[in-house]
Amino acid sequence: MSYRIGVDSGGTFTDTVLVDERGNFLSAKAPTTPDDVTVGTMASLEKAAKLAGKSLREVLGDTVTIVHGTTQATNLVATGRGAKLGALFTKGYRDRLSFLQVAKGDLAGEVKETISKLFDFDQAQPEPLTDRWLMCDVEERVDSRGEVMIPLNEDDVRKQAEYLRSQGVESVAINFLWSHLHPEHEERAREIVQGVMPGVSVSLSSHVLPVAGEVGRWSTTLFDAYVAPHMRKYIDRIQAKLNDAGFAGQLLFMQNNGGVATPEVVSDTPAQLLVSGPAAGPGHALILGKLHGVDNLVSVDMGGTSFDAGVIPEGEVNITTKTIIDGKKMSLPAIDVRSIGAGGGSIAWIDLGGRLQVGPQSAGADPGPACYGKGGNQPTVTDADVVLGYIDPEYFLGGEFKLRKDLAEKAIKEGVADALGLSVVEAAAAIHAVINAKMGLNVELVFSKRGLDPRDFTLVGAGGAGAVHIAGIHDEAGTRGYVVPKNAPVYCAFGMLYADMKHHYQRNFFSESAKVDLAALNAAYGELEAKARETLRREAVADKDMVLEKTMSMSYYGQNKDLEVAVPDGPVTTDTFAETVKRFHDKHQAVLGHSEASFPTTVVRIAVTGLYKTVPPVLQKIERVDGGPAGARKGARNAHFSKLGGFTRVDVYDGNRLRAGHLLGGPCIIEEPMTTIVVPPGHALEVDAYGNYVQAGREA
């Protein structure tokens, strides 16, 4: 027997997926243990082993790969429990990151604030990651050509390092201007700092993110320095615990960019783990899409507090460098997933304009929705879903946990229904509709921003809370169809098993296209390719298995932002360069609604992605049967559908007893052990060969 394991340690639960070489899989959930995450991670693995009828040692002994995703770096930042951080900046720039890094309306990242937020003064400015007195400067200056204006003052560096040591600093970020063109000053400063502070963790901006733009580069470097000591420790501990438990295979970590890396490589730049939580989703959607011959996909994941959506046009997962964390830039390439505060725990409220709003505030896991009976009294999405009969209070998480419908009703009455002059059920239906609309809008935005049409795309995913809503999200976003995977509640853990090893390398390369020096361009690509190869070799990838992909960021001359386009394989020639420029014009037209083929263009930056493509697990097919799903019917209950004018008695099916080919016409409800799928009137789902649910009645 040989296993592969995906283990996803999230904010609330740690999910494990165990797949054997025949493609059988099972999944387990255990609570995440924030004080020592390794405990919850091991417990989740233990639970999975038990489900397989074996000891953890037996399972781990037979496991070839464990892919591990963790939100720990995210949580270190969210809870302010990172390293005691010091920083050195170019003279005159120690305050640079104390200023707003993005406009006030963009503080929430890609989710734009409304204009009301601009006029709201009752909020504190986001603070830098460390105290201002631990941000120091040293004499040195390089100019925009990479030439030294003022040499590094080594005495200054020594003096500041001694000061930081006296303050008990554990990690130092070194951030100099133009260091991406002239890294020598930062590198020399590191030597001096390490001499003064033996064993201290040092992050250099010229290594973490060697591109122009000091705010993004430096802020990312501070994040790296902030999480580095803890994450390196965690990486070592979990590796040791797994080894002690009998694991002799390869441990891999899920990175921001949707790829995986070995513990050694990810330890170089632990900032690669900062937003890796939802990164496995899109890759998983892609695999499911392939099963059904669909390559325009959008991956969605609705949990307790957040809803993530990532678009995959023509099978290409988008990468962004514009992540904002707590008002600060994190500019490493990351899977482009748009997250909003919308989940089962989202609270419904009425705003000043009399609009019913749902979220972004969430009741979280504690106290949780009113129906949890843990003291929450604000109405949430889950409360509405219970009132509407979508979720069976007796069968939440497979019955592990009973819900209180009376408390849900009370919260909705007091929080929403009375204020709007609606009945409790009407108010619940409104909450359900508003959250669906909100998620639908979020999905629609991932398209419209990129000039894509939702009607060409299929929704894939769900997450713990999503299966109740996916039909509604689909209706709102106007997508082509939707697929709910059999393993929806452990969506990301499963996705990790499909992730490739993946590393990005980029550098500035500024040239007008008309004057481009192809020899210099190819040499620059050669440098990046060598770096990518070197890293993959460290990860024991054979040269023949490496895939290197080139991209180029281009703009029209004078433009201040750039668009990234793929460069054809092989050395860049006059022809392939012309093809790349054409791709830029086309993309500009599609995304921005305008292009001019005769306008001068420039190359701004180049990048190489080094990949080792994983061999995906092949899943076991389930039995295909003729005839209807009647045998899987486990009962019936009343559920509310506005379209049908109120409550209707609908059939409830047991997902584990459904077989391939079964067609489930709405209205009906399918109960899986860890989630509930609602099929509204007018919708129908068909079970595919692997037990996934595919919207029927049209091609997916």
Place this chain on the structure above:
Amino acid sequence: MATTDKNVTDRSRMYRDSADRKIDPTTLSVLWSRFDNLCDEIGERVIFGIQSFVMANVRDLGQVFLDHEGKIVSCSAYIPCHLFGAKVSVKNVIDKFKGNFEPGDFIMGNDAYLVASGHLPDWTFVRPAFYNSELIGFFQLRGHQSDTGGFFPGGYSPGAYDIIAEGLNIPAFKLMKGGKYNEEVAELLYRNIRNPEQVKMDNMLVNGACAKAEEGLARLCDKYGVETVKACMQEVIDIGERAMRAEVAKLKDGVYYGERASDWDGVTDKPVYVRCKATVAGDELTIDLSDSDPQCTFINSPLGNTDQSVMTGIYAIVDPKVPKNYGSMARNVTIITKKGTVTDPEYPATVGSCAISVGHCIFEAVQVALNQATTERQIGGSTKHCCPIQIGYDSRIIDPRTGMALSYWAETFASDGSGGGRKGFDGWTGIGTWYHMGSLLRPDIEHYEALFPFVNMKYEILPDWEGAGEFRGGPGVHTELLCRVNPGDPAFMVSGNSDGMVMAPWGVAGGQEPPTVQMYMQSVGEERRWFRTMCQVPIKSGDVLTTYVSGGGGYGDPLDRDVERVLKDVRGRMVTLERAREVYGVVIDPETWTVDVVATEKLRREKKALKPPASK
């Protein structure tokens, strides 16, 4: 005397009204968000593709969605001066064309008196949005172009003889008529603009982005029905009115005065005053600016700019959640101006710095007046914009768009000061003027230095330049800019976009004022020269411009400031030890970084005893 229903936002009534229009609350919520979003998307696309340095890097633009009569329905979260002025300017555009629009029209203009949106470099673009050949509404984008003709690039050079010299005056015209490009007018226009290819492409990009928004609106009509979309547009406006009436009703009835000054107009050496008389009567608010100074040069505020400055001031005082649309702007708010004053100038008065100077003073005067009508929402003053511009040629770089030496118009946006304090919150560091509501973005200095022959040597917080208070203003800002132009190439330093040397941001509720702005130039081997606002001087390689820009005004008595906050400010180099003791009455030991509690209590008692009792 207006009758006031203090419960106009009573929710059941609101929904009865919605019911009259047969709109359910869900559809209303959804469509309202989509209207906001259509505006945001135009902005996102334009920011991405635009060549104008300030639009791309500083977000100097704003988008608005209006109904078929030009009533504002929804505004995006961008710079207010590009948003609220649409009430006046789009109305002017509609009137000019007497409602004659067809699908594929794209209108632009900048005329300070005919379009009346503001100064010349901010061009207004309007695209009517049709659905099945029915006019549903308009999208407006206004933004700062790279050039607008005139005697110097950029539109911020003081001293123009008249509005003709200041820049090209463009009455609203159809750059695209029914989807067809207006070749002849365009040729005339762009022939009079520096770097025409750039500006032309930027303009067409705006058209492309607005056309995408029009498609988005059509999809909403497809999905929800055009009558529902139209009904929601009107409902949103009505909700704006009800919310604004409720908020004005919460202000104390009375007549309040506010007076603020701009440094000067660059010609006549005296401050220029804006005077506001605000009358609150029930749920009606009247802002009367008639008593402001007579029109001068360069800083006069055209009507659209005056209107938006007033609204920005009011919106900053009332609950931030009041919807920003025609309903909250025009139905219970009356704005009175007098022809021939700085707030309502007559042709051909120049308007180069209308927003940053007089516009800003209007915004401030409204706030100073209304601060007296509320105790809940008072806020300390913020700095005015203060960050000189560099213009010139760089003969070492040939611009492929023109085939000529690169012409630049540059600004670091590094030196802007901070926001004012407010009950519970310190002012924001370096947010710049609240007039822009934090929507101006500070570009990367590396991006600036890559493009322009200047090096920014200092980018720091300036200790002791905050307005002290229980909740202090944000700190002052200190920058130094080194000139490295190619000897022989023309280069100028322009401070026509800067203000704040005469009148400091105010403090409220016992909070203090910060110092006023200072700037000086240092040439190699020469005496230091003080550099004023509203100036333009030639500069040469090696010159250094130093700026000290004010922090924000404080809120509340500094002797009541939490001692831990004072300690943090001192350790963080925002406040010196001496000032902590003298102004905040806090005694700190710099060796241990601890507060001497006994000495502090004693000192604070003594200082409070010396203060005159607060006047009521």
